[in-house]
Amino acid sequence: MREDIASLRNEYTQSSLDELSLLKNPFDQFEKWFEEVKRSAIPEPNAMVICTVNSNSQPSSRTVLLKDLSKKGFTFYTNYDSRKGKEIARNNSVSLLFPWLELERQVIVQGKAERISRSASEEYFHLRPKGSQISAHVSNQSERIINRIALESKLNLLKEEYKDKEVPLPDNWGGYLVIPYSIEFWQGCPNRLHDRIFYEWAGDSWNVGRLSP
Ligand SMILES: Cc1cc2nc3c(=O)[nH]c(=O)nc-3n(C[C@H](O)[C@H](O)[C@H](O)COP(=O)(O)O)c2cc1C
Incomplete structure (x- = not known):
């Protein structure tokens, strides 16, 4: 024991x-x-x-x-x-x-x-920091991924895409x-x-x- x-x-x-x-x-x-x-x-x-x-x-x-x-x-x-x-x-x-x-x-x-x-869900989503809103698009939560780099490159792409735009609520995200x-x-x-x-x-x-x- x-x-x-x-x-x-x-x-x-x-x-x-x-x-x-x-x-x-x-x-x-x-x-x-x-x-x-x-x-x-x-x-x-x-x-x-x-x-x-x-x-x-x-x-x-x-x-x-x-x-x-x-x-x-x-x-x-x-x-x-x-x-x-x-x-x-x-x-x-x-x-x-x-x-x-x-x-x-x-x-x-x-x-x-x-x-x-x-x-x-939309109302809450837009209260979140922009980085968290973008990450909701980056992450296919619970799916297996190759490595962290894949996540970070997708994050950087989306940061650029939404630089001057509102981030939309993903279809598969909510309360x-x-x-x-x-x-x-x-x-x-x-x-x-x-x-x-x-x-x-x-x-x-x-x-x-x-x-x-
Ligand atoms: C303190 C803490 C807070 C968390 N909050 C959330 C949350 O609000 N929503 C969420 O989806 N995951 C949250 N997570 C991550 C989850 O624990 C989990 O890893 C993720 O939701 C995937 O779970 P699933 O694969 O069982 O669906 C949090 C983790 C911790 C440790």
Whole structure:
């Protein structure tokens, strides 16, 4: 056994989560925690791990950035032809995980991913730095490439092409809205007796419950 790994252990003591202080709506609860995360030293507070599944039921995960939040759900942007995009096209059930470890917290969302409108994607796309807009055209995300030089020469060509022009939104780039049916808030507690409170959508309201740690 690797004892250096087996002995890595922290006691979680920062906070607790109880039914009395919990907000009725999970989006309000998420906002409350998110504000605390933004005020903390957590790098990339809006980073979340999204998990999708392929046609063999093989899950895959990767980090993306949350770019909008509303009472409808969680929005992120990506290439629709990427591995995740193709998997979502077949099966739009996804899970999101926010690993806010510095605050001894995680939030797990289960839901369905839906493409947002092209006009909404366009609006966000043009807020991005020009270099990022051009890179969205350069990268056929998730496809195998020969080397980095191929990317950089394409980048240089496109930089020249769009020097004095607006960069158009690529056809295969845009946002997904993840509409949750369950959201779990996890707060680390002493002796591994952590708090786990979940909200589940019951069609017209959210049911709240507690899970054993
Ligand atoms: C901090 C961080 C933020 C990221 N944000 C995004 C993002 O918002 N959208 C995106 O498509 N990829 C993002 N990526 C890259 C993805 O993790 C991933 O490599 C890429 O989307 C391809 O994934 P796929 O091949 O599974 O589709 C980010 C990676 C990191 C580490």
